[in-house]
Amino acid sequence: MDDIKNKVIEILADVTSTDEETVRSWDGQDLFQNGFLDSMGTVELLVQIQDELDINVPVSEFDRSQWNTLDKICDQIRKL
Template structure:
């Protein structure tokens, strides 16, 4: 599986939302993510991809869409 499909699967599993057709939609505005959901998502991403997401790097505007989350994971994996 690639990062994109794994991130989509994590979001679907955690929040029961298929966002594959809404890759650039703000997940907070859409009601998919909230503060607790963000924590759950970070924990899952860190576990699944063996990365550490620094709190300073997880700004709402930096990780608010599925495409931005995928890009952030890929960047941290390549760091």
């Protein structure tokens, strides 16, 4: 597992108040459809990504379908 994915897991664990092992088990699942993330959690996720990874995520360009799984979040971060 790469550094970005590990950091995203750490951030998601913090945002969702869940342990990292549980977040790892979500791999491949739709985080919104399965209730792991909601609108407030999404904002917290984006803020933490910006703060901890020093990556600006424009909310105006946020497309939920491109950020709905662990791998997609990592892919979007890599693009930025």
